[in-house]
Amino acid sequence: MSNAQVICYPDTGGPLTLAEIDDRLNEHGIYQQAGDTGPDREEVAPPSEWTWATETSGYVATMIACWATDKPEPGAGRNPWFYGKHIRLECAHRLGLVTEADYHEAKELLARRLPVILHDPSIGIPREPKRYEIADMRKHAVTVAAAKTDEQAHAELGGHTHDDGPAAVFDEPIPLTQTTQIPAFPVDALPAPIADMVRAVSESTQTDPAMAATSGLSTISACTGGHVVIEVRPGWREPLNIYTVPIAAPGERKSAVQATMVHPIFDVEQQLGDAGLSARLEALTRKEVAENAAEQSKRDAARKANTDGWDKALADAIGAAQIADAIEVPSIPRIVADDITPEAAASLLAEQGGRLAIISAEGGIFDIIAGRYSGNVPNMDLWLKGHSGDPLKIDRKNRPPEYVRRPAVTLGLMIQPDVLRTIAGNRQFRGRGLLARFLYAYPESMVGHRRIAATPVPANVRERYETTIRDLAAGLAGWLSDPAVLTLTEAAGKAVIAIETAVEPTLAGDGELAPLADWGSKYVGAIVRIAGMLHLAEHGFDAGPTTSVSAQTIHSAHRIGTYFKACAIRAFSEIGTDHVTVDAVYLLDRIARLCQDTVSERDLMRAAKRFKKKDDLLPAIARLVDHGYLLPLPSHRSTGGRPASPVFKVHPIVTEGR
């Protein structure tokens, strides 16, 4: 068009705000991508000049095959993950490392995987693909690949060329699993009698203090659970019971530590049992006599059936049965149980006024929760409500259901790492929030460095600890009415708000708790529960409930909470690790044992017996290639006969055992 006038016409729209624009773009799948905020990308290699390979390179073929099963880590951005794959594919096209057919097949594969990954609740909040999400990733990836230097494009593909000769140089491999630094357990944050005992048990058993400290906390929880709650502010109360689970390998002296720390509770159980013995015997005798009398009346009434005295005899029999039934025999006091079926635990919980602690140095309880005794049907209400304190209905065989108004369960378990991996396989444990209720601990292993004939626990330290726990347990056991309510000082209330304010942003986006937001959302509550427990252990059952919890105690609980937070991040990282990563870790271990600079696919099939067929092995190989532990070497030209098995160069870090 020549010499046309430029004319502007009004239209009907109003202005937009930046937030509205951002929202609308996200809504339609036009997300901000890495590099969007930077300077303009200069085109280095126009897409019109890119060529197709006659044969897709081994590395690219493996990379694409891996996408069929690969998925982002939980909490990682799903759109950026796919976008990265598209960029790598475009780089493969740009470098002439992929055939046109394989390229289009790979694009279709990614398009098929997008809704699958977006709907997977283990990765993030399920959502639908956005209208332009795929189109934008595809188009934009072309632009990004075109703007890369040759070196940058090769780097996207692990430095691969078709010959993989001189360019086959390893970079530092990317770790297969996330590693988290676990701080030392802040023993000095515990009240003095507990802290001294933790240090002494740690010394005598030559174990990380975290193990005894966590066990000590579950022991306090067994004393306080169901008897006391803490009110953070109107409308927010937390019961003072916790679920703990230190994770340690076999031979780490878990049982010895736990038995020592929980011992005083059994003393109290014995004392309470002894104290109530005569009353129980009396009630039991009265009940048995009444039952015998009722039985006799029943027989008498039966004999007088259809006679003049039958009405009276029947009324006597009913009355006697009611009298016998009304006599309650006090149950034997139980604070702690070990391996127990859900039905027995429920009955015990009802008998003991809603309070029960299960303290065990094994993780068998998880099998029970998963339904070992109930036809593999998980029965989790007891364990979920036992932590939250929500009312629980307990169905009992041949008897009316019982209602526990405020169940308060303590779980003090110690498990092996393998158990954690088994737990991770149960989707309901995570999905229904059971795993979010546990405080995880990773005591550092001292095996191989333990001092022989270490100092035993000094008698005065043991006595002071046991007295503290016994007094607390016995004192609170006598509190049979509604739970006592702990309050916070004004400064303590502010301290909790400060913790909440700091934690909240970490639950979303790139925050450290975002991948475990289910656990993170209970984190401040756990700190408050610990604060209440520390307060009672410090002030005792008498003065404790009438004294407000101080800011210093909140601070101490926060320090302990920080330890548990670091452990939870590691635990959920392990829980969330997908099976391909688990396989890759296993395969890497097998490769390390081979001590070879190069390995073939056949070598790996032979060395890694877990893989029954090649299709099981390939995703693990692809993951090791992706992370830079293996480098595919060029395949030799076919000379007929059986095709050569693909060969991989092994990163020296593997063979050097680093």
Next chain:
Amino acid sequence: MSSTTTDPASTITDFAELLETLGFTGDEFISIGHEHRGAWRTAVMAPTDAAGYVAKLPEGANIFFGVNPVTGPARANAGRGAETDVTRLAALWADLDVKPGACKSLHIANAIIDDLSGLVGTRPSVITHSGNGLHPYWPVDDGHITDTGAARALVRRFGRLVVAVAGEHDARVDSVYDLARMLRVPGTYNNKGGTT
């Protein structure tokens, strides 16, 4: 050069009115560039001076203005202002050329604008017929730039939305989504051979 046209005045937005629609104020600066007989010249001035300045340029020139205000002071032939000089995101825009290989017809260009309007939730406030296609403008209310990178990213993403929507109409659009983008001045002429 005057900004009058042959259309009824009530249905036409002149340059000054366009700048008002885009929220230009007296304390901002606008960049104007023009190409005449192969020479490219730029000037940065107060928005109130822009219409007068444009009117004095030769009718045979291709004249453009920076959609977004830039830093002062007023100057001539010292560059139109780089992205980092842009002080406010005044509007989102699209550059929909009507020609083979782009939008096949004005109808297609209008259909793309309709679709974009549906997606962003509002019609553009003004549409310029550039002599070679359409330039719809969606003004931004709170576009003062505190982070150039963030503003740059938003404009680029909108550009990608335009590309995606155009693709659905089998149309290709130019990649003209940088903060310092200049578009044709209403009331001027699109002289063949000029840069659009």
